[in-house]
Amino acid sequence: MPVQSTNPDYDRHLSEWQLMDAALDGEDAVKADVRNLPKPSGMVEAEKQDAAANRYLYDNYTARAQYEHWVRDSLRSMMGLVSRLEPEITLPSGMKGLLDNATDDGFGLKQLFFRMVRQAISHGRVPLVANIDDNGLPYFSTYTAVNAINWKTANQGGRQDLVLAVFREFREKRQDEFTHDCEPVFRIFTMRDGVCYSSVRNDGGEIVDAEKPLGTTGSDERLVKGLPYIPVVYCGSTDNGPGVDEIPLLSMARAALKSYQLSADYFTALHQTSHPQPWVSGLEEDADLSVTGPSAAWDLGVNGSCGYLEFQGAGIEAVRTAMSDQKNAALEAGAKVMDVTGTESGEARKLRQNDQHATLHSIVITAAEALEQGLRYLADWLGFNEKDVTFTVKPDFVAVGVDPQMATQLLQAALAGVISHDTYWHYISTGKVPDRNWMDEMERLTEQGPRLGNAGVE
Template sequence: MPVQSTNPDYEAHIAEWEMMDDALEGECAVKRNERNLPKPSGMVEAEKLDAAGNKYLYQNYTDRAQYEHWVRDSLRSMMGLVSRLIPEIELPTGLKGLEDNATADGFGLKQLFFRVVRQAISHGRVPLVVNIDESGDPYFSTYATRNAINWDTADQGGRQDLVLSVFREFRKKGGDRYSHDCDTVFREFFMQGNVCYTSVRNEGGELVEEEKPLGSTGTDNRLVKGLPYLPVIYCGSTDNSPDVDEVPLLTMARAALKSYQLSADYFTALHQTSHPQPWVAGMDETVELSVTGPSAAWDLGPKGSCGYLEFQGAGIEAVRTAMEDQKNAALEAGAKVMDVGGTESGEARKTRQNDQHATLHSIVVTVAEALEQGLRYAAEWKGYDPAQVVFTVNPEFIIPAVDAQVLAELQKAVMAGTVSADTYWMYLTTGKLPERAYDEEIKVMTIEGQAGRRGVGLED
């Protein structure tokens, strides 16, 4: 089979991923693809008679349609919540540089975390690869979901592990530095014996970069360390197995697309209602009518008559109601709180927010686990103890409010020596009280008291 062969699950889900690509890019991308707005049968027949002359019919139909950017706005709102999270990172000394330089384009782990979360929300799948650069330093590469075309698992020492991952890449052609023309190549990672190998092939299957153990660096292909597994992680929306996960925003994207299709009929009907079609009858053949409008007068002759064929628009209200139903369907997807004109109770809004946070919770936890696994791969590759790696995120999205009365009582308790200053400070900055037993609280107050005495010279 050729190198561009795809996994059956890829073929089953590529249409969903392309839909999400269009939904996130916006109205221009949606309108570029005719599959998003099928032609009415009348326009199809009209183009059969004169394709060039009647092309304007579908163009006008598309131009009047309106695509709502619910998906893009929802993703931005969700990422606004995620941006408040601060990962807890612990790395071996030799890998500290990854905190500020972890990606192929030179960004740190926190930025990588945001990128992976964003793609997990929008597409439900983030291919993540740990690699080694020419100087022997590890870094992460990510791929667009649609470019991870093939993968396979097999028994490896009694476990089902990845044995193949193929990614589509685009390499800029040489010559004009202003050109953006690219060649398509395919990077593959595969197990050969007990070592992970990599190579790059063109669309004809010819080798562009020779097969070599992953981690071979420099002109002499010096091997950093052979890996007995593929350092590839398919981060999903619910887990990190190679299987394809659900797309969290897919329901909203489908509702937005259906609303777009309905809007084409709705706004076309409104246009026809406000622009009735004039008709004439019984005119002398010598009479020519070429101008209409409020400033034009027709001489129809002694036997001529005229009028308007007015579009009644009986179905307009039904279409508008259907569009509103799609908006409500998008709201029920739980991806974003939108203004629905006061028809939603505060309790319903809170429930949808909780649904959104639950979705984000699972995604954030899954992404943190994927990055931690990737960092452990890098640690093992470089000869460090993987157990020294920590990458965790507390998915707390709601910032609790600080009650002024509680804060005042805590201040009195600190002055009376019954509560520690640490407890007061934690509540002031987070709106939460520390979760610890009172004997632990006494220990904290004891430590604070000793530090205070040292500060004024009573000890030492």
């Protein structure tokens, strides 16, 4: 099997991760993939006759479509909640440097934790690799879900543990100092004779970095400690097993994509109702109709006739209703991650509020446990006591001061198109209604697109 072989579970979820990548990158990324907006049959047939001349039909169809950035806005709001959390960290003295320098690009443990939570929310998977650099200093590397291409578990001392983990990386081609061209390589972790080995190969399977026991450092490749396990943790949205977890924001991304597809028909229909198509018949062969407009007159001759083909737009209302349904579905999908319904008070209300954030709660807990496991791998690797390592986070989102009754009312107002969903998310993330006048709120409603719930077609 080639080095770029993928796990079957990876293959099943790749399209979902790619959708989430496009959803977070925004409208340009969504429009760049033709699969996100299939061509109507008429455009397909037109391009069969003359692809170059008729390409403009689909280009205009795509340009009029509107992609809503609900996923990006929701993720930002959720991370606003998470950013208020303070991890409780205990480390041996020899690992204190990780507090300020824990990643391969020089950021501390708290920032690493926030990165993990963000990726777990958006993709449901955060591959975390514990390692030691050439100077003997510990650090972590994280990979995107799409670059953790292969893994395998097997019986290791009576337990199911990782025996293979493969990650795709990108290295700059050695041309000149200004180039950004990269080529893929594959970092391989595998178990051999009870010890973890690491190597790097290129697309053709040729060795780029020779295989060696994980933990060798310096030019003399001194072995610090051969590990009897692969120091990789697959942080997920519900647990930290190697299997792929669900993506919390996937339902919202799908609703946003469907709204984008419907909007192409909606805005094309509006365009066509505003631009009736003139027609003529029965003209003499030498008739000149090359000029049109309010300053032009046509000589139709004795037998000529003309008129307009007007688009009636009978389905516009149904399309607009379907778009409104998708917006509501997206808002509700995001609200489920931070459920804010109910009006209890006192201790019952406090307990329910803690449970409101069950999805976000579980992601925070899972990410903290994954990072703690990675720290314990490093402690064992460096010869420290694993019990001296803790990384815990109390997911107390109640401190934001969100009133469930107020949040419910704002959610209903957002679904009805009375207030912008930006106002709703601002309250969820800060506990405060933004200080805006009526005109400011109307401008935000206009910026987010037509009021799909009750707007009429002019």
